[in-house]
Amino acid sequence: MTDLKQKIEAANQKTIEIILSGSPMLVDVAPAREVVPGMTANMILHSAPAIAWEDMCGPHKVGVIGAALWEGLASSPEDADSKIRRGEILVEPCHHHDSVGAGAGITSASTPMLVVENTTYGNRAYSCISEGGGLRLLKWGAYDEDIAKHLSWQAEVLGPVLQKAVRASGGIDVKSIVSRAVQMGDECHNRTVASTGLFLKELYGPLVDIDGVSDKDLLDSIRFMVEADQFFLHGIMAAAKAILLPAKGLSHSTIVTAMARNGVEFGIQVAGLGDRWFRAPANPVNGLYFRSEWSDKDAAPDLGDSAITETVGLGGFIQPAAPTVQQYVQGSLQQAIANTQEMTQICAASNNDVRIPAMDFAAAPIGIDIRKVVQTGIAPLIDTAITHKEGGLIGAGEVRAPIACFEQALKAFAAEYMQ
Amino acid sequence: MTDLKQKIEAANQKTIEIILSGSPMLVDVAPAREVVPGMTANMILHSAPAIAWEDMCGPHKVGVIGAALWEGLASSPEDADSKIRRGEILVEPCHHHDSVGAGAGITSASTPMLVVENTTYGNRAYSCISEGGGLRLLKWGAYDEDIAKHLSWQAEVLGPVLQKAVRASGGIDVKSIVSRAVQMGDECHNRTVASTGLFLKELYGPLVDIDGVSDKDLLDSIRFMVEADQFFLHGIMAAAKAILLPAKGLSHSTIVTAMARNGVEFGIQVAGLGDRWFRAPANPVNGLYFRSEWSDKDAAPDLGDSAITETVGLGGFIQPAAPTVQQYVQGSLQQAIANTQEMTQICAASNNDVRIPAMDFAAAPIGIDIRKVVQTGIAPLIDTAITHKEGGLIGAGEVRAPIACFEQALKAFAAEYMQ
Numbered sequence: 001m002t003d004l005k006q007k008i009e010a011a012n013q014k015t016i017e018i019i020l021s022g023s024p025m026l027v028d029v030a031p032a033r034e035v036v037p038g039m040t041a042n043m044i045l046h047s048a049p050a051i052a053w054e055d056m057c058g059p060h061k062v063g064v065i066g067a068a069l070w071e072g073l074a075s076s077p078e079d080a081d082s083k084i085r086r087g088e089i090l091v092e093p094c095h096h097h098d099s100v101g102a103g104a105g106i107t108s109a110s111t112p113m114l115v116v117e118n119t120t121y122g123n124r125a126y127s128c129i130s131e132g133g134g135l136r137l138l139k140w141g142a143y144d145e146d147i148a149k150h151l152s153w154q155a156e157v158l159g160p161v162l163q164k165a166v167r168a169s170g171g172i173d174v175k176s177i178v179s180r181a182v183q184m185g186d187e188c189h190n191r192t193v194a195s196t197g198l199f200l201k202e203l204y205g206p207l208v209d210i211d212g213v214s215d216k217d218l219l220d221s222i223r224f225m226v227e228a229d230q231f232f233l234h235g236i237m238a239a240a241k242a243i244l245l246p247a248k249g250l251s252h253s254t255i256v257t258a259m260a261r262n263g264v265e266f267g268i269q270v271a272g273l274g275d276r277w278f279r280a281p282a283n284p285v286n287g288l289y290f291r292s293e294w295s296d297k298d299a300a301p302d303l304g305d306s307a308i309t310e311t312v313g314l315g316g317f318i319q320p321a322a323p324t325v326q327q328y329v330q331g332s333l334q335q336a337i338a339n340t341q342e343m344t345q346i347c348a349a350s351n352n353d354v355r356i357p358a359m360d361f362a363a364a365p366i367g368i369d370i371r372k373v374v375q376t377g378i379a380p381l382i383d384t385a386i387t388h389k390e391g392g393l394i395g396a397g398e399v400r401a402p403i404a405c406f407e408q409a410l411k412a413f414a415a416e417y418m419q
Numbered sequence: 420m421t422d423l424k425q426k427i428e429a430a431n432q433k434t435i436e437i438i439l440s441g442s443p444m445l446v447d448v449a450p451a452r453e454v455v456p457g458m459t460a461n462m463i464l465h466s467a468p469a470i471a472w473e474d475m476c477g478p479h480k481v482g483v484i485g486a487a488l489w490e491g492l493a494s495s496p497e498d499a500d501s502k503i504r505r506g507e508i509l510v511e512p513c514h515h516h517d518s519v520g521a522g523a524g525i526t527s528a529s530t531p532m533l534v535v536e537n538t539t540y541g542n543r544a545y546s547c548i549s550e551g552g553g554l555r556l557l558k559w560g561a562y563d564e565d566i567a568k569h570l571s572w573q574a575e576v577l578g579p580v581l582q583k584a585v586r587a588s589g590g591i592d593v594k595s596i597v598s599r600a601v602q603m604g605d606e607c608h609n610r611t612v613a614s615t616g617l618f619l620k621e622l623y624g625p626l627v628d629i630d631g632v633s634d635k636d637l638l639d640s641i642r643f644m645v646e647a648d649q650f651f652l653h654g655i656m657a658a659a660k661a662i663l664l665p666a667k668g669l670s671h672s673t674i675v676t677a678m679a680r681n682g683v684e685f686g687i688q689v690a691g692l693g694d695r696w697f698r699a700p701a702n703p704v705n706g707l708y709f710r711s712e713w714s715d716k717d718a719a720p721d722l723g724d725s726a727i728t729e730t731v732g733l734g735g736f737i738q739p740a741a742p743t744v745q746q747y748v749q750g751s752l753q754q755a756i757a758n759t760q761e762m763t764q765i766c767a768a769s770n771n772d773v774r775i776p777a778m779d780f781a782a783a784p785i786g787i788d789i790r791k792v793v794q795t796g797i798a799p800l801i802d803t804a805i806t807h808k809e810g811g812l813i814g815a816g817e818v819r820a821p822i823a824c825f826e827q828a829l830k831a832f833a834a835e836y837m838q
Binding site for chain 1: 602621623628637642742743751752777
C-alpha cells in the first residue's frame, strides 16, 4: 500500500469512528438569532450549496422574499429584491452556519431552531422546526398571509412551548429514536412517522409538566405536532449535521460530510477538503406527483439540505426499512434491498445502530467514500420531495447524486494531497 | 358442488364480509361491573376456554386468588379457595362475557375495561387495560402487595383519566391504528409498540384537555402509558373480539371465531357452532426465555385469550410485518414470510386493510377455515408470551394450535349439518 493510500485509510477510519461515536441530543429550541453561529437580524438562510441571488430557483426566491417580508426586513417583494441586491439583506447557505433546512431551507432570525448537541464532541448543529404537513409552506417556496400567520404562531407559541419542554426533558437522544424508528418503518428521510411518534412520546411528560403556558397554547402545540407526521425529520437532520461536523477538515479523509441541493446545483463536501463545495447540475427527481395536474414539467430540480440524512446512511441508503416509501417510485422490496446493497458498495462502513428488519437486521451502510463512488460509478441514492418550480410541494420520490460532484472532489483531493 | 358445500361457501363468504366490515371503535373505559355483560361483584374472569377450578394451571389459580383478595372478596388465599369451591366467588371465562384477557386474563368487578364498539353491527366487546410492562403482573399470574397497589392505582386513577379522555375523543378507530401500525413494525400481538404510539398520539389532545383531574394524576397516567410499550394490545384484542362477535352462530360457517388457551387446554369456537369450545391439550411455547435461569421446565403451556388477534389474521399470521419478533424464535424474515404463506393456505380471505410491507404489501390472510386446517394439516401459528407455571412472565415466542381442536370441530360440524 502506498503511503498516501495508508494515510487515506487511516483518515477514513478515523472519520467513521467520529461519525459512529457521535451522540446527538436535542437540547434546546430557540430563535435562530439567539443560537445559530453568525446569524444576524438581516440574514436569511437557504438550502446549500451557495448560489447567487439571480441564479436561484423559484422556490428559493419565493422563500427568501417571504422570509424578508415576514421578518419585516422589506415592505414588498420588490423592496426585498433590491435590498438583497444591495446587500442590505444577507442571503447565505444554512450549511455555512452549522444548520440544515429541508426543501428551500428558509431560516431567518426569528425562526425557532432545534438545537442538537453532539455530546461526544461538544459541537452543536441546528435546523428550523417543521412547519407541519401541507403542500404550501415556506420551506416549499410558498408564501402568503396564512403562511405568515402560521410562521408567527410557530415563533410566538410553538417555539417557546417546545423550548420549555425540551429543556425540562434534559435532552432527547436522537440516535436512540432513529435506531428504534428504523425498526418501525422509517427510513428517516421521506418517512419519519415513527421517529416523530417516538419523539412525541418522550416529550409528553415534560410537555404536560411545564408552567407558564396557557392550556390553549399547550393544546394547540400538541395538536399541531400530533398532526405533523414528519415533524421530527428536522431533528434527525440537525442530528446528522451534528454528527458530521467534527469530521470536517480531517486531513486525507475521502468521506463525504455533506450533500445538498439548491434546485439548480447538487453539491457535496468532503472531510479532507473542508468547506469547499463540489457541484454539478441537480438531477430531476423520479417519483410520484400528488395530483394529476402536476408532471415533470412543473418540478424544480432536486432541492434541499435533507440529503444530510443519506450522508449518515439513512433515507435512500436504507430504503428497505420503509417499504411504504417504495410506493412513490412504483418500486418493490426487492428493488429497495438491491438499492441498499448498491449503497453498501460506496460506503466505508456499516452502522450497527441502524439495522434493517427486512434484510434480517443487516447493519446499514454509512460513510460515502468519494473514491468508491468514482470507481464503481454508483451514485448515492436520495429519497426526497418534489418541489414545484414556482413553489409548493407537489410530490415525492428518489434521485441520484450526480457522479460529476464526486469526480470533481476526487480531482481536488488529488491536487490537495498528491502534489 | 353439493348443496351443503354451497351453503358452507355462502356462509363463509357472509362471515368474511362481517369480519372485514367490522368497525371497532374504542368508545369508553369503565369498571367491569358497570359495562361487562353478566358481570357481578363476586365474579372473577379468566382466559378461556372454561376449566374447573381444581384443574386450573398455576398462573390462573394465583391470578384468581389475587383478584379475590384485591377485591376484598376473601381474607386469605385459603378463604378465597373455599369460597370459590362453595360457589360464593364465581369464576368464569372472559369469552363468556364478550371479553378477552391477555395471559391469565384476570378480570374482576373493579378492573377498568376498554370498551370497543363495532359500530357496523352495534355490538361491544371488552378487555382489561394493560397493567404495563414488567414480569410480575396479575395477568401473568403473580400477586403481592405491590401488584395490589398498582391495580388500585389503575382502578382509581388511570381508569377514570382514560375514561374522560376516551369519551372526549369521540371514539378512537382501532382498525385504522392497526392498519398503520402494521406499516410500522407491529404484528399486533407480540409487538404493539407502534399501535401504542399511534393510540397515544390520538389520545394526547383529549388527555391534556380534560377537567377535574389533578396534574399529578394526569402526569402519572401519561408516564405510565408512555412506558408501557404494549399498552394497546388490549385495545386490539377487544377490537378483534368485537369484530368476531357478530359472526357467532352464523349457520353453516366453518370460520373460527375464537382461539383461546387456559394453560391446560387450547380451545376454539367456530361461527356455525355457536358457543361450543373444541379443545385439546395446549402446546408448549417455542421461544426465548428472558433470563438464563428459566427453561422449558419452568413454563406453563400456552395461556391467554390473546390468540384472538390471530383469529382476525394478525400476530403469527403476519410475522413478516414485525421482523424484530423473529428474534424470540431465532427466525428470519424468510421464515416469517413462509409462515404467512402457510397461514394463507388455511384462511378463507385476505384483508386489504392489513398489508405486509416486507411482502410488497400483500394483503394479510384472514378467516381460519377449519376445513382447510384439517385438509392441509397446517395448524394456526400464534405469537405469544411464555408464562411461568407458578406465575410471572418469563419469555416470548410462538406456538401452534393443536390440530385436534379443528378435527373435533369438523366432526361436530358434520354432526350438526350433515344429519
